[in-house]
Amino acid sequence: MTSDATGRSGLDHGKASLARVYNYYLRGKDWSSLDEETAQAVIRSAPDVPEAARENFRFAGRAAAWAVAEHQIRQVVDIGVGIVNDLPLPSVETCVLEVDPGATVLAFDNDEVVLAHARALRRGYGGVLRGDVTDLDGIFKHPDAVGLIDMAEPLVVILAAVLHFVPDAAAVMVGLRERLAPGSVVVLSHVTSTQTSERRVAGMTKAYDDKAVSPIFFRSQEEIRAPADGWDIVAPPGLVDVQRWSPDGTYVGPLYDTVRVLGMAAVLPGHQQEHVRAPGGAR
Template identity: 90%
Template sequence: MTGPGLDYDKASLARVYNYYLRGKDWSSVDEETAQAVIRLAPDVPEAARENFRFAGRAAVWAVAEHQIRQVVDIGVGIVNDLPLPSVENCVLSVDPGATVLAFDNDEVVLAHARALRRGYGRVLRGDVTDLDSVFKHPDAVGLIDTAKPLVVILAAVLHFVPDAAAVMAGLRERLALGSVVVVSHVTSTQTSGRRVAGMTKAYDEKAISPIYFRTEEEIRALADGWDIVTPPGLVDVQRWSPDGTYAGPLYDTVRVLGMTVMLPGHLQEQADTPGGGR
């Protein structure tokens, strides 16, 4: 694929992630970056796959548990060729009538989507650092209603954003009470400083965007103004499960933390409503 804005001299975040997930849509420069990271932290591919499973699992929980029928997946990446079910697949398996919209600002993802034109092939241009580009996108008008609760997926996205707290604050301002945001983020907590420095350098030198490792406390602080769903709280993504039925092994060389957060007020509103429900 070629087109304006496409840069094949630098690794694409989406294609590197596709490589970790055992997809087929990556180039030699993406493989070079991915392998530089894997040499430092051999657990990265499996952690990435657990992160992908976490996103689908958390989305299903929000849709089934809270009957939220609109899902916005920001920074969706390239997911059509994976041996894993996408967020969209997972959501539609429990609610075939739900609306799932995908957004990305990566020209590689958008070009791939235009070529595919099926399933998650329809990806709208939107940037997590410019939430109006998502929630006011002309093609999203009539498909999502911000006056009603939404599920927003930010899986492995905020660790590429310098001011992640501003994104979470922006979502608080735009979303209805009862909305759920699914967040996952790499952490420097309990991870070798040498590995963190090496992985940071690999993205700085080879990829189109740097990566920002944050401590567990800094990631938890992103939920300021939100209620963290507990159990399970903020945990390694392979341990995220409100009912405790999903518990994958912990990794030695890299950690990805996950949490779901809800905009407070929904449960009280529901209790105050005659009949106690929607």
């Protein structure tokens, strides 16, 4: 799931689309030779990237479904959804509807490639709306979302592999805290520089800087955790590698040597949740 937080169009034919590069990692079919070239430049620095991307995708669906079932939230907003129809993996929407067929799932992206693809598809996630994670009012007040989501009630917001394309991730979390109803859940994942060699981080960063429409920002584990101030991080499992995220400990995937993606779910305080610790309790 990707989103170009710079606001630049994904139709820049001189640069790779973040959504199509991610689609390449996920073994989709909607990518160009330029996207493949960019993806391969990243993979040369960190050969585990495709596997980590697929585990990240599974994490997003697994955590979204858990939040809907555990917190009985029936509205989900997936920001930076990317191209998901052609993948050999279940999307967030599929996972959510499996646990609650009556749930509402809205998808947003600002990549013109994603939007054009969704318009052509006209089914499933064909309802992708234009929205940028750095403009939350544009998402939550989108005219086509009015009547579909109730901002007075809790939401599940998915930010999977999105905030590492945003220069100020903390501002996004503050913005969500100011807009969402208590009891809302944010599911997020982010690449980390913690326990990853500087050489590999530099190589992946350079590949995105040189070839993609947006740079990537590697952050330490603490820098990823910090924007969750004011939220209750669900623990267990806390902030962990995405392939180790499950509140009941039943999902345990392999760790990777060349790249790490961390994931967490965080609840906006206000509703009593016996399985969630007090604010900051997961630190």
